[in-house]
Amino acid sequence: MSLDLKVLYEDEELVVMKAPTDEELVELVYKFIRSKGRPVTWKELREAFSGIAGEDRLRRALSRLKMRGDIVELRGGRYGTPDMPGVREEIEERKRRRMLREAMSLEWRLYGPPGRPRRRSGQAVHEQADQTN
Numbered sequence: 001m002s003l004d005l006k007v008l009y010e011d012e013e014l015v016v017m018k019a020p021t022d023e024e025l026v027e028l029v030y031k032f033i034r035s036k037g038r039p040v041t042w043k044e045l046r047e048a049f050s051g052i053a054g055e056d057r058l059r060r061a062l063s064r065l066k067m068r069g070d071i072v073e074l075r076g077g078r079y080g081t082p083d084m085p086g087v088r089e090e091i092e093e094r095k096r097r098r099m100l101r102e103a104m105s106l107e108w109r110l111y112g113p114p115g116r117p118r119r120r121s122g123q124a125v126h127e128q129a130d131q132t133n
Contacts, residue, residue, distance in 0.1 A: 005052070025053050026061045030070055039080030039087065 005017040020028055032048055033040055049058055062079060065071040071079050072087060080087045 019052065022057065022060065025049075025057060026064050028052075029058070029061045030065055033071060033079055034081060037084070039074055039078040039084060042077045042079075045079070 005020060007015060007017050009016040029045065029049070032045070036044075045058060045062075046055065053061070062071070062073075065079075066073060069082070071081055072091060073079055074087065074090055082088065082091070
């Protein structure tokens with residue numbers, strides 16, 4: 001993908017282009033990800049934008065795109081748009097796992113670790129009273 005940057009100077013050996021503003025960089029990153037048609041890795045983004053923007057600016061652009069909901073971060077440090085193949089399924093799987101983790105955490109808090117005998121709320125009080133008598 002060619003990045004449409006303004007050429008300031010060009011000769012046989014050198015091309016000098018104007019660096020994109022932060023807002024232009026956000027749009028360039030979005031267009032780059034869309035043009036791939038699949039989720040891209042951080043390494044691919046870094047290689048594509050090396051010499052154009054530093055890693056900090058690139059991370060800020062990704063952060064802005066994520067906040068706007070234009071892209072999502074996937075497992076393995078990949079970034080894609082929500083409409084790309086496989087992205088929706090991965091997001092649903094992530095939600096399902098989060099709900100399962102929360103349910104297990106709640107069960108752990110309510111009933112304790114697996115294998116431990118369950119006690120009713122009043123049972124512990126009666127057992128302590130029996131032991132003192």
